[in-house]
Amino acid sequence: MVNYLTYEVEDFIVDDFFIAWVLDEDPQARHFWEVWLEEHPHKKGVVMQAYTILKGLYIKPEGYLSDAEIEEIHDKVRERITDACDNSGFRFLLMRSRFWLSAAALILVLLTAGIIVYLKRDTAGSVMTAGNQKPVTLVRENKGQKPVLVYLPDRSSVVLKPGGVLEYPSVFTGKSRDIRLTGDAFFEVTTDSKRPFIVHAGEVAVKVLGTAFSVSSAGRDKNIKVVVNSGKVAVFDNVKLSAEKKQKHRPVMLTANEEAVFNRKDTAIVKQKLAKPLILSPEVARKMFRFHNASFADVIAKLKEVYGVEILFDEETMGSCPISATLSTQPLYEKVKIICEAVNAGFTITDTNITIEGKGCTQSPDHN
Amino acid sequence: MHVKTGKGFVDVRELWASFLKGDEEAYSCLMRKFTRPLFNYGIRFSSDRDLVKDCIQDIFFDLWTKRSRISETAYVQAYLFKSLRLRIMRERTKWEQTETLDNAPFLAEFNIETRLIEEQSNRELKERVQKVFNSLPQRQKEIVYLRFYENLNHDRICTVMGLTKQSVYNLLQKALIKMRKEWEIVTLFLMLINW
Numbered sequence: 001m002v003n004y005l006t007y008e009v010e011d012f013i014v015d016d017f018f019i020a021w022v023l024d025e026d027p028q029a030r031h032f033w034e035v036w037l038e039e040h041p042h043k044k045g046v047v048m049q050a051y052t053i054l055k056g057l058y059i060k061p062e063g064y065l066s067d068a069e070i071e072e073i074h075d076k077v078r079e080r081i082t083d084a085c086d087n088s089g090f091r092f093l094l095m096r097s098r099f100w101l102s103a104a105a106l107i108l109v110l111l112t113a114g115i116i117v118y119l120k121r122d123t124a125g126s127v128m129t130a131g132n133q134k135p136v137t138l139v140r141e142n143k144g145q146k147p148v149l150v151y152l153p154d155r156s157s158v159v160l161k162p163g164g165v166l167e168y169p170s171v172f173t174g175k176s177r178d179i180r181l182t183g184d185a186f187f188e189v190t191t192d193s194k195r196p197f198i199v200h201a202g203e204v205a206v207k208v209l210g211t212a213f214s215v216s217s218a219g220r221d222k223n224i225k226v227v228v229n230s231g232k233v234a235v236f237d238n239v240k241l242s243a244e245k246k247q248k249h250r251p252v253m254l255t256a257n258e259e260a261v262f263n264r265k266d267t268a269i270v271k272q273k274l275a276k277p278l279i280l281s282p283e284v285a286r287k288m289f290r291f292h293n294a295s296f297a298d299v300i301a302k303l304k305e306v307y308g309v310e311i312l313f314d315e316e317t318m319g320s321c322p323i324s325a326t327l328s329t330q331p332l333y334e335k336v337k338i339i340c341e342a343v344n345a346g347f348t349i350t351d352t353n354i355t356i357e358g359k360g361c362t363q364s365p366d367h368n
Numbered sequence: 369m370h371v372k373t374g375k376g377f378v379d380v381r382e383l384w385a386s387f388l389k390g391d392e393e394a395y396s397c398l399m400r401k402f403t404r405p406l407f408n409y410g411i412r413f414s415s416d417r418d419l420v421k422d423c424i425q426d427i428f429f430d431l432w433t434k435r436s437r438i439s440e441t442a443y444v445q446a447y448l449f450k451s452l453r454l455r456i457m458r459e460r461t462k463w464e465q466t467e468t469l470d471n472a473p474f475l476a477e478f479n480i481e482t483r484l485i486e487e488q489s490n491r492e493l494k495e496r497v498q499k500v501f502n503s504l505p506q507r508q509k510e511i512v513y514l515r516f517y518e519n520l521n522h523d524r525i526c527t528v529m530g531l532t533k534q535s536v537y538n539l540l541q542k543a544l545i546k547m548r549k550e551w552e553i554v555t556l557f558l559m560l561i562n563w
Contacts, residue, residue: 077432080429081429
């Protein structure tokens, strides 16, 4: 018998019997570990850390194969078998029709799963990026009067303005994080130097590695505008990009407090510096989002003002809770998360707003 | 997409037995079950998707035509992985003469993604653990991949990689010692996590 009492995290994560519980979900192992943990509650911390690491492990590249690609492989194999032995040809044909039936059933299941994932997203507000989930294209349309927060699978935040439509996959699997926008939105993109984030908006593609910027592409006749709050952004002409893919096409590079306007008439991109720095640019945000002993209500008011998103909370119980934090660089989702954690509250993101629920706090900020 | 070796295993073995008797349904089932895991594994030896897809096609084709010569094996997944591994290596050597099985790169970047790893201190922990995984030599990486990601046990890893049990054990042990060194610092961070 191995003495598990001497085990540390690194011993657990490579122990066969431990892995049998966490990854193989072996019922016997599960029973053993549950009993063992009850007997040795002081090891719970170490065990749960090892559990978390094992559960969270995934490996890139994920080598995603689409259903169509799988079908193609299977069809080719069957063709070769049919060619190789004529006798079984007829039977394989039969088998293939059965295959199509099950393929249709599979697609149905996937569609349903997609809808469930989509619905869940809106109520729960966050979706985990699992290593081997099949990506489904999600479409989010803001039919309301106020901007809404959309939380992407890579933890980027998008504030989608009324009338805007955002298309994005349930999981980012490719070499880049591609999403499609119609209308106006403000993006706060998480950094991933290996997978650029690309917003396709009409004739323009905006490529970034991690930063904050907004894109306006409402209406067919209007110009497309890209404004950068922080970081560096490359604006491409989408049409030219696909037509001259092989040739080197120079994008327009933008940094903080610069904007680029794509003129739909002469398809030219013009870059200019903004007269006034944006609120969500680093220099302004550093001052504006530094809170020392501010009230919860004040912090929320600031977020509402800057992002335009409706945030609901109980003014009476939570409004006067003290907040001290610097929230200049985080995306909106993270900002909300941080201040909620500070007052032990939870939050949900719905179609129309962010709702914060908590029991309030004992002290209130001292106004000095 | 994992093929569970625990509960679902009996089914795979039955599937395999039926297939060996010439059951086409079972064969179709096997293909459906293993194409994705095979591709996920194969793509680590070559980033050429088409090459990997062709190799998978080849091994499934061979599987059917040569089934009378295949003995019953409890290690279906290991058997298929091994076949694919050898096939890709053979294809590769056609292009790159210097490559051998032992020093072929294994393209895998280990990541840890959990809801709990979002705060700053946990992020540092995550990065460290990832760093340890990612700094392992190629074959050790492959073993870790097969053990942790595909849930294959030591026996099956031996089958796939054509190594003896002793050398798999030694390689894994080396990986662990390396991890242990790094982990002395990591465990400190782990202690900081609230549960």
